[in-house]
Amino acid sequence: MTAPNDQHNETKKDVTFRVFRFNPQVDSKSYFDDYTIPVERGVTVLRSLNYIKEHIDASVSFRAFCQAGICGSCGMRVNGLSKLACTTQVWDVLAKSREKDIIKVEPLRNLPFIKDLIVDMDPLVDKMKQYSNWIDSTMPEASMGKKEFLISEEEFLRYDKATDCILCASCVSECSILRANKEYVSPAVLLKSYRMNVDSRDSIHEKRLAELVKDHGVWDCTHCYRCQETCVKSIPIMDAIHGIREDAIESRGVKDTSGSKHAEAFMSDIEKKGKLVEATLPIRTNGVLWTLQNLLPMAVKMIMKRRTPPPPPLVKSAKGIKIFRGMFREMTEHVKQDHKSHKK
Amino acid sequence: MKPFDVVIVGGGGAGLYAAMEAMKTNPSLNIAVLSKVYPNRSHTSAAQGGANAALANKAKNDTVEMHIFDTIKGGDYLADQDAVEVLCSEAPKIIRELENIGTPWSRMEDNTIAQRPFGGATLPRCCYCSDKTGHTILQTLYEQCLKKGVIFFNEYFALNLSVNGSRSRGLIAMNMKSGKIEAFPARTVIFATGGYAKMYWNRSSNAAGNTGDGQAIAFRAGIPLKDMEFVQFHPTGLRKSGLLITEGARGEGGYLVNKDGERFMARYAKEKMELGPRDLVSRSIETEILEGRGFDSPAGTYIHLDLTHLGAALIKSRLPQIREMSMQFEGVDPIEEPIPIRPTAHYSMGGIDTDNFGRTVMDGIYAAGECGCVSVHGANRLGGNSLLDILVFGRIAGHTAAQEAGKFNPEPIPEAELKEQFDAVRGGMHSSGNYERYGALREELGQTLARNVGIYRESSLLQKGVQEISELKERFKKVRVFDTSDVFNTNLMQVLELKNMLDLAETVAAGAYAREESRGSHTRVDFPVRDDVKWHKHTLATMVNGRVVLGEKPVTMGRYELQERTY
Structure with a gap:
């Protein structure tokens, strides 16, 4: 056993669950109810909620099904973090709780509320449809069932982790882009799209990719890594997002989307000067016409306030640019090699 | 509402395969799946091990015939032999079909679908995807149904069949999002709602919703249930939740220990000890508990599955899932403490009585999967045959319903019945x-x-x-x-x-x-x-005037004569 410590040795205590409440039939806005119950060590958040529902308030509503961390029904925010209630130990949450012996339980974010801790999953299903999150087999339906595709262990490993996804929507709830734009594809759907794209049995890779590079697609991700940090199955979701982007640049060229052009412009500036040439960035990303139509008013305002970025000739290379370029080249080389060995 | 041609109740493996196959059989039909959860939440996702099929990828000498015999013997000769033949001969085809539409099966060195040994099987024939086989099958089927444009009524709770004489007008269900009671007039209805072992509540490994809704609805409509008394218990379920700790933990050398610190299996199976057959180990643990040698706790009496002597390295490398589950659901780290366990109700062999095409005695009503009873598992199901059952008979039921839908004229469900259900x-x-x-x-x-x-x-x-x-x-x-x-x-x-x-x-x-x-x-x-003279027959349970009336049905025999079941 580890060194004795008061909290660890305690086997039972009173814990207050501060539960988000909202019933659209009667409530004009949401509120919290406090339920204080005795909790034994080893009890999960879901078991505590079940206890509250059975013994204190039957109207507290949440989804739960397998209770074993595989069906993905009981996603909710526990002290601000999206998790599965069924695999979350009360003791673990308390160890990190800011308020002593209080656990706040709220619905997942970025999906419409239905009641209390229940949110509407339909928007996620709709996006799975929009981005063709299925294998459209290269094999005609009439010949199915007769023989197997031969698939290497290496190909299997490319999508093995991604197929762990249980669509619990914890990543959806934590995604910073979705908070700003509900139309954004969402991390779970990007992950599934990636899984389909790297499967050699699939025949609609191009169609799926064409949808992914449109507005609200793969280029909108800002690399905050919240999806990956929160994933209850520890899936490297960002690898999938990067995978789609590399694929998009490689197989579609860099010229057809603002996102990829933006990335290219960044890379070129950093390589040349070690910093951004901001004045021409919008033009290089979205073209002259778009920039004039969309950014002219802002440019005028910036000129009035003397906040314009320096014109390109005045952007001096950053200090130590020579050493930096060396490092930059080395890194690019590494990435290329990783990419190659990954593909083998 | 416009009448449906096929309404499928349940969105697990059987229901989704039925939907996919019905659409394939006749794309012009109006087909809907109604599920009380989002289909991808269904309990099919919890099946870890795999699905049996004599692909002969691993054991080159494996045959469909051997799979048939293993299944009949495993079921203690209560299975209908013609049904088992359908199950096992369709198996290779259905596993390949799933592969063809994207199921991520684990692979062998020659890039074919991987297979591993499983209880009661003569040769390794269990196809798997790591320890998430059911989950990946369910995802694949759900994806394909979305692709085909299957209409889903998610989070609808099925209440009753509307019955007119010898046939049904369709289904009555509650929309959970609105609380409204809605009519689903339908030419055919397929029940695929899973098993009923959750009735053992915290002595069950099942999901909270495995409450036998389809069986209960059919039963109340006068359709007989078959072999309901056969419920499979798994020896090692976690004390508080009933969740499963796989046989692998004992395979790696874990001990079963009672409160006197005794490895009690020595008294029941001197040689095999903890690795005796599943039913024997379950019975032994139960005896210890009944005779007062278990540990008492508010969550029930239990015994210990002790892995501490195996050491941290072995537990971390070979039993990581077991360790994670013990910590998540019992707050116990098996490296430091024994795991509290007891036998847990796991699978229901019984269900709605159907023929080999999924038909019940009522015109236009079908059943498949754990919800139905064809019967292929007889008195005891073999590991790896449950996923197979839902796939094979889900597909058959979907195909049959789509073909037969035209035979039945739709009838509106009377408003009065909705009112009656509401009341x-x-x-x-x-x-x-x-x-x-x-x-x-x-x-x-x-x-x-x-x-x-x-x-x-x-x-x-x-x-x-x-x-x-x-x-x-x-x-x-x-x-x-x-x-x-x-x-x-x-x-x-x-x-x-x-x-x-x-x-x-x-x-x-x-x-x-x-x-x-x-x-x-x-x-x-x-x-x-076993009494083959008096009891080599199926039990039928029918509701007559609100009471259970028991009847019987002969077992269909075939190539295999009754034998004593020894391993």
């Missing part, structure tokens, strides 16, 4: 005159089943079980639904699920009481041997 569901159950708490009734149902209709069964206990279940049914009439809201009333849903479990529990207990022999999972202390 039954919402009428009295909120009233303050109702004082019974559903949680208490559900808990007591689980306890009486575990105690009296559990692993060991005996005349007086079973009689007591039947009696207590009927008392619980009486008390249920005064159950109160405290949540009065219409939107997503989970309290109401739980109460309705309990009603279904109570109806089915009666058939399990009655069937077990009547069957005076021991066969497969059904162990009678007072009748310890």
Whole structure:
């Protein structure tokens, strides 16, 4: 056993669950109810909620099904973090709780509320449809069932982790882009799209990719890594997002989307000067016409306030640019090699 | 509402395969899947091990014939041999078909689908995707259904069949999001709602929703249920949740220890010890608990599965999932402490009586998967045959319903029936005159089943079980639904699920009481041997005027004569 410590040795205590409440039939806005119950060590958040529902308030509503961390029904925010209630130990949450012996339980974010801790999953299903999150087999339906595709262990490993996804929507709830734009594809759907794209049995890779590079697609991700940090199955979701982007640049060229052009412009500036040439960035990303139509008013305002970025000739290379370029080249080389060995 | 050609109740492996196959059979049909959860939440996702098929990828000498024999013997000769033949000969085709549409099977070195050994199988023929086989199959089927544009009614709770004489007009269900009771007029209905082993409540490895809704609806509509007394127990379920700790933990050298610190398996299986057959180990643990050598706790009496002597390195490398589950669900790290376990109800062999095409006795009503009973598992299911069952017979039921839908003319469901259902569901159950708490009734149902209709069964206990279940049914009439809201009333849903479990529990207990022999999972202390003269037959349970009436049905034999079952 580890060194004795008061909290660890305690086997039972009173814990207050501060539960988000909202019933659209009667409530004009949401509120919290406090339920204080005795909790034994080893009890999960879901078991505590079940206890509250059975013994204190039957109207507290949440989804739960397998209770074993595989069906993905009981996603909710526990002290601000999206998790599965069924695999979350009360003791673990308390160890990190800011308020002593209080656990706040709220619905997942970025999906419409239905009641209390229940949110509407339909928007996620709709996006799975929009981005063709299925294998459209290269094999005609009439010949199915007769023989197997031969698939290497290496190909299997490319999508093995991604197929762990249980669509619990914890990543959806934590995604910073979705908070700003509900139309954004969402991390779970990007992950599934990636899984389909790297499967050699699939025949609609191009169609799926064409949808992914449109507005609200793969280029909108800002690399905050919240999806990956929160994933209850520890899936490297960002690898999938990067995978789609590399694929998009490689197989579609860099010229057809603002996102990829933006990335290219960044890379070129950093390589040349070690910093951004901001004045021409919008033009290089979205073209002259778009920039004039969309950014002219802002440019005028910036000129009035003397906040314009320096014109390109005045952007001096950053200090130590020579050493930096060396490092930059080395890194690019590494990435290329990783990419190659990954593909083998 | 425009009548449907096919309405499928349940969105697990059987339901989704049925939907996919029905669309394939006739794309012009109006087909809908109705599920009380989002289909990808269904319990198919919890199946870890795999699905059996004689692909002969691993063991080159494997044959469909050997798979057939293993299945018949495993089921203690109660399975219908023609049905088993369908199951096993369709198996290679269906596993390949799943592969062709994207299921991520693990692979062998020659890039074919990987296979591994499983209990009761002569050769390694269990196809798998790591330890998430069911999950990946369910995802694949759901993806394909979205691709095909199957219409889903998610989070609808099925209530009743609307019956007119010998046939049904369709289904009545509650929309959970609105609380409204809606009619689904349909030419055909397929029940694929999964098993009923959750009636053992916290003595069950099943999901909270495996409450036998489809079986209960069919039963109330007068359709017979078959072999309900056969419920499979797994030896090592976690104490608090009933969740499964796989046989692998004992395979790696884990001990079963009682409260006196004794490795008690020495008294039951001197040579095999902890690795005796599943039913024997379950019975041994149960004996220790019954005779007072278990550990007491508020969550029930248990014994220890001790892995501490195996060392941290082995546990971390070979049993990482077991360790994670023990920590998540019991707060116990098996490196430092033994895991509290006890046998757990795992699978229901019984279900809605169907023929080999999924048809029930009622025109236009079909059943498949754990919800149905063809019967391919007989008195005891083999590992790796449950996923196979839902795929093969889900597909067959979907195909049959799509082909036969045209034979049945649609009829509207009378408004009065919706009103009647509304009154039954919402009428009295909120009233303050109702004082019974559903949680208490559900808990007591689980306890009486575990105690009296559990692993060991005996005349007086079973009689007591039947009696207590009927008392619980009486008390249920005064159950109160405290949540009065219409939107997503989970309290109401739980109460309705309990009603279904109570109806089915009666058939399990009655069937077990009547069957005076021991066969497969059904162990009678007072009748310890298999009695092929009197009991080589299926049990049928039918509801007549609100009462369970037992009947029988012969077992279809074939190539294999009755033999003693030894391993």
